[in-house]
Amino acid sequence: MSEEEQLSGEGFMPRELTVRVEKVIWSNPRASSEPPAAGSTLLRHAGGWTVHDGERTPWVDPDRPMLDPGHTYLEAVFWQTEGADGTEVPPGWKGLGEGSKLPYDDEVIGKGETEGVTVGPAAYRTMEDAPGQATLEEQMAGKTADELATALNTAESATSSP
Template sequence: MKRTLRIAAVAGAVAIVVAAGLTTHESDPVRAGRSGKGHDIVIANGNDRLPNTTASDWITYADHVVAVTPVAESEIPPTPEEVERGEGMILRNVQLRVDDVVWSKAAPGRPAPTAFDWVAYGWSFQGPDTSQRVKMAGEDEPRLEAGHSYLMAIEWQEPRCSPGDEPVPGQWRGLGEDSTVPFDGQVIGDGELEGKPQSAAELLATQGIEEPDLSLEDEMTGKDAAALDHALDTAPPQTEEQFGPDPAETACK
């Protein structure tokens, strides 16, 4: 069950990557695990951008909840420093097609997209040849792979121009670990997680009936988008808090 929430209070601090879909830090531990097909996979820990475990979190911080399917991807080369060091990450730019808009805030930052790009984990490499690589995924998160579909709670982030940093273009971003969930066959919980197949039926069979503090993803496992829409429409709103720097301080002039 998912209950851990790690909010990144200072955006970009000690960051290797701050991208549309992920935030990874040098200080975060990385563990190696096994995928369902017997292949090695590196699982990375990161910090959540915003609260994202409950329906109230989603309606407070997301602009839209969309059903998406990856339609193409391309590799993002590692930095020259990583290549010289002989270890690092190869990320992916994943093109996502929006199949359905499940829910929208009354006054979203901008209309829901019909498609958007998403920076996702790709591979970890070691040695001078980046072809020696191991698949990489975020802990308890989908890797976003072709042949699968997902539900995503997304927020529009305006362009940012922080002093001393490269400008960051406006982009759709997730809230955190629990804001992207498997959605194959329009069943929440069916599909891919951490680069391996997952079954909603198997998850339900192991879910405790009296289990307290279930996340929204846990509560919706095995249900459809209409059930999620109802949960969001009936959730109590929260007072939105500011995490990270004030947008007024990073606005591009």
């Protein structure tokens, strides 16, 4: 919390975690950098606490996992060295947008912790369900990382027409 928030006893305390890379399931063959190595660690932020009158209350990011110990997750990452505006940022592995982290307990996509609750693939798919074509995230619920890697290997690049 900021010094001002600490003095007032009101504010938000972010949750910072160190997560371990167990293995890389897929990497774009045209990537300009090597993927993070198995055994390496990444710094992540997930949820936190709101503070009122000095009392902490857990806060969960909507539609995102809390990254709770004892659970396994898949995360789509990219190597970032500059911000969207072109300014230099500290280089590091960043999550590839919303939905970049998926519950993956027992090697099943969509099984595990998300939004602070433990779910199975069917419930996860329902939580993620939005009108329109199913996202890759929704299509992969109930499948394995190997099946996701196969889908990524056979995916076609989206191109824009003039």
